[in-house]
Amino acid sequence: MTNFSKTPLLDTIRTPEDLRKLKVEKVRQVADELRQETIDTVSVTGGHFGAGLGVVELTTALHYVFDTPRDRIIWDVGHQAYPHKILTGRRDRIRTLRTAGGLSGFTKRSESEYDPFGAAHSSTSISAGLGMAVARDLSGGKNNVIAVIGDGSMSAGMAYEAMNNAGAMNSRLIVILNDNDMSIAPPVGAMSAYLSRMYSGKTYRGLRDAAKQLGKHLPKLIADRAERVEEYSRGFMNNGGTLFEELGFYYVGPIDGHNLDHLLPVLQNVRDMETGPILVHVVTQKGKGYGPAEAAADKYHAVVKFDVATGTQSKSKPNAPAYQNVFGQSLVKEAEKDDKIVAITAAMPSGTGVDIFNKAFPARTFDVGIAEQHAVTFAAGLATEGYKPFCAIYSTFLQRGYDQIVHDVAIQNLPVRFAIDRAGLVGADGATHAGSFDNAYLGCLPNMVIMAASDEAELVHMVATQVAINDQPSALRYPRGEGRGVEMPEVGIPLEIGKGRIIRQGKQIALFSFGTRLAECEKAADELAAHGLSATIADARFMKPLDLELLLKLAREHEILLTIEEGSIGGFGSHVMHTLAEHGMLDGGLRMRSLVLPDIFQDHDSPAAMYAQAGLDSKGIVKKVFETLGKDFNAETVKLA
Numbered sequence: 001m002t003n004f005s006k007t008p009l010l011d012t013i014r015t016p017e018d019l020r021k022l023k024v025e026k027v028r029q030v031a032d033e034l035r036q037e038t039i040d041t042v043s044v045t046g047g048h049f050g051a052g053l054g055v056v057e058l059t060t061a062l063h064y065v066f067d068t069p070r071d072r073i074i075w076d077v078g079h080q081a082y083p084h085k086i087l088t089g090r091r092d093r094i095r096t097l098r099t100a101g102g103l104s105g106f107t108k109r110s111e112s113e114y115d116p117f118g119a120a121h122s123s124t125s126i127s128a129g130l131g132m133a134v135a136r137d138l139s140g141g142k143n144n145v146i147a148v149i150g151d152g153s154m155s156a157g158m159a160y161e162a163m164n165n166a167g168a169m170n171s172r173l174i175v176i177l178n179d180n181d182m183s184i185a186p187p188v189g190a191m192s193a194y195l196s197r198m199y200s201g202k203t204y205r206g207l208r209d210a211a212k213q214l215g216k217h218l219p220k221l222i223a224d225r226a227e228r229v230e231e232y233s234r235g236f237m238n239n240g241g242t243l244f245e246e247l248g249f250y251y252v253g254p255i256d257g258h259n260l261d262h263l264l265p266v267l268q269n270v271r272d273m274e275t276g277p278i279l280v281h282v283v284t285q286k287g288k289g290y291g292p293a294e295a296a297a298d299k300y301h302a303v304v305k306f307d308v309a310t311g312t313q314s315k316s317k318p319n320a321p322a323y324q325n326v327f328g329q330s331l332v333k334e335a336e337k338d339d340k341i342v343a344i345t346a347a348m349p350s351g352t353g354v355d356i357f358n359k360a361f362p363a364r365t366f367d368v369g370i371a372e373q374h375a376v377t378f379a380a381g382l383a384t385e386g387y388k389p390f391c392a393i394y395s396t397f398l399q400r401g402y403d404q405i406v407h408d409v410a411i412q413n414l415p416v417r418f419a420i421d422r423a424g425l426v427g428a429d430g431a432t433h434a435g436s437f438d439n440a441y442l443g444c445l446p447n448m449v450i451m452a453a454s455d456e457a458e459l460v461h462m463v464a465t466q467v468a469i470n471d472q473p474s475a476l477r478y479p480r481g482e483g484r485g486v487e488m489p490e491v492g493i494p495l496e497i498g499k500g501r502i503i504r505q506g507k508q509i510a511l512f513s514f515g516t517r518l519a520e521c522e523k524a525a526d527e528l529a530a531h532g533l534s535a536t537i538a539d540a541r542f543m544k545p546l547d548l549e550l551l552l553k554l555a556r557e558h559e560i561l562l563t564i565e566e567g568s569i570g571g572f573g574s575h576v577m578h579t580l581a582e583h584g585m586l587d588g589g590l591r592m593r594s595l596v597l598p599d600i601f602q603d604h605d606s607p608a609a610m611y612a613q614a615g616l617d618s619k620g621i622v623k624k625v626f627e628t629l630g631k632d633f634n635a636e637t638v639k640l641a
């Protein structure tokens with residue numbers, strides 16, 4: 001039970017150094033206050049929540065036992081690091097989390113010396129930690145390196161590549177497996193089942209056994225301490241022959257990650273062990289200590305602002321359906337007609353709308369865990385046998401599967417359908433999650449058809465188009481968030497491959513859009529009209545193959561051609577420019593410009609603010625037209641936001 005009648009301690013802790021000055025009996029109180037501060041903070045900021053609540057004790061214990069920042073703590077993904085931020089000199093800015101100019105929602109090297117490695121994509125911590133440990137060995141250092149990785153993140157191949165390497169290197173690296181039996185959704189896979197079996201009760205060993213095992217591996221552990229070890233090692237086991245031991249790790253656990261009487265001495269002993277890689281298996285509860293989070297199916301993985309008393313989140317009523325839901329529903333409709341359609345997600349069923357498909361077709365839905373590389377090649381295998389796999393992956397996470405896209409899909413020309421969600425800027429998750437590069441990284445691949453939906457109705461038709469593309473791979477991109485509120489078609493009608501459409505016919509300026517910036521083009525065209533400038537708006541629909549007829553028409557009939565996309569240099573604009581150059585269309589009077597994301601990693605903000613910063617909103621479009629015409633752009637006279 002939390003006792004807040006005591007003098008508050010968290011206020012006295014600016015850095016972990018202050019924490020380490022406290023008597024061990026005080027650590028429980030610090031953890032309780034830290035949990036309350038995390039709850040209060042996220043109730044006003046929103047953000048990732050359940051994972052942080054689950055590691056409050058672990059965070060406190062790690063900073064108490066280890067000499068941070070000299071000892072390196074690497075938080076895998078980094079979405080659980082809010083309590084860590086509070087303890088490491090960032091409490092005064094914690095309520096700026098994920099807002100413009102504020103703290104990142106993940107660990108970030110430039111933010112603090114206590115963040116030795118930046119993250120947000122999963123399963124990198126063991127590799128990075130091993131690199132740090134080996135660097136330490138090479139330079140004769142003595143510090144500890146601790147990688148904290150969740151059970152969900154343990155499903156990715158990279159974690160095993162790292163353990164395989166670490167087990168052979170015998171470098172002193174501590175891996176803490178934070179096993180809360182949750183990913184964003186319930187975890188999947190044989191590894192997850194294995195971990196659950198490890199603490200299922202049946203496999204626990206007796207206390208004496210555990211103490212004996214520790215003694216064997218801890219030469220410094222003297223007999224009189226062994227008894228204490230027995231006490232705090234309640235529930236401890238050492239299987240001999242665990243998967244981790246076979247990989248060359250010294251395995252400790254599982255231990256209760258909320259019990260500081262277990263956690264602190266175990267970590268102290270692990271710290272003092274002279275051995276190669278160690279894995280401490282810590283069992284925690286996602287959402288721990290906040291009733292509404294503990295009770296929720298998703299353990300409040302990520303939340304918007306909420307009322308602390310009730311846990312009620314202040315979600316605003318949507319004005320239009322979210323793209324991910326339109327995708328899921330469209331795919332269900334297609335799959336009702338075609339039993340070869342299957343859906344694949346890499347641990348993101350709700351985020352991608354694959355959960356909707358799963359409800360209708362559980363046997364045709366595959367959650368492969370955080371395993372994007374495998375997801376792509378698994379889809380390729382399904383395609384070889386005549387199935388129609390829809391591989392629904394966020395743009396940023398698909399980067400993980402790039403060689404698989406090239407080698408396993410594109411070269412073999414297999415009709416894998418990529419549904420690329422979160423294409424473009426995503427806002428509060430920042431640069432790590434921005435879907436900026438898929439136009440560039442897919443556009444250069446032979447055989448690939450690439451589409452972008454300009455609104456939610458287009459998405460329905462494009463899903464139908466993908467179903468019909470049976471002889472080559474295809475990619476369909478769409479953004480995070482709500483659609484435009486357009487009228488929705490009853491059924492999707494396959495589009496003609498490589499054909500765009502004119503939305504509005506004008507004279508001087510052609511705005512050639514790929515994706516949902518089309519809405520901004522329409523606002524910009526209205527504004528240009530108010531300034532006496534006539535603009536044509538075209539929706540490319542396809543970046544590959546490009547609609548050559550439409551492109552040449554736009555180029556011939558206008559003074560200025562502007563491309564707009566939610567992507568980096570090297571994407572749609574580059575393809576258009578290359579094609580025009582090849583057709584000799586840039587040798588004469590046409591002035592062509594490409595509006596793309598800037599060549600920087602943009603920090604988190606609202607998507608609208610980030611697009612404005614990128615010059616990809618209506619005002620940016622108007623400004624670009626003015627600049628291209630050599631006209632003065634006066635922001636005052638241009639009314640658009």
Ligand SMILES: Cc1ncc(C[n+]2csc(CCOP(=O)(O)OP(=O)(O)O)c2C)c(N)n1
Pocket residue numbers: 051077079080120121122149150151152153154180182183184286346347348370397400
């Ligand atoms: C490469 C990659 N794929 C997907 C994600 C999305 N993602 C973020 S957290 C998470 C679940 C992680 O589960 P776990 O490691 O067990 O942490 P927990 O939230 O349970 O503490 C997922 C799938 C990601 N960050 N990186």
Ligand SMILES: CC(=O)[C@@H](O)[C@H](O)COP(=O)(O)O
Pocket residue numbers: 048077079120184302351422426429480
């Ligand atoms: C930490 C992580 O990678 C995910 O939780 C991500 O933040 C989800 O993003 P969406 O909210 O766009 O699904």
Ligand SMILES: [Mg+2]
Pocket residue numbers: 150151152153178179180181182183
């Ligand atoms: Mg987990």
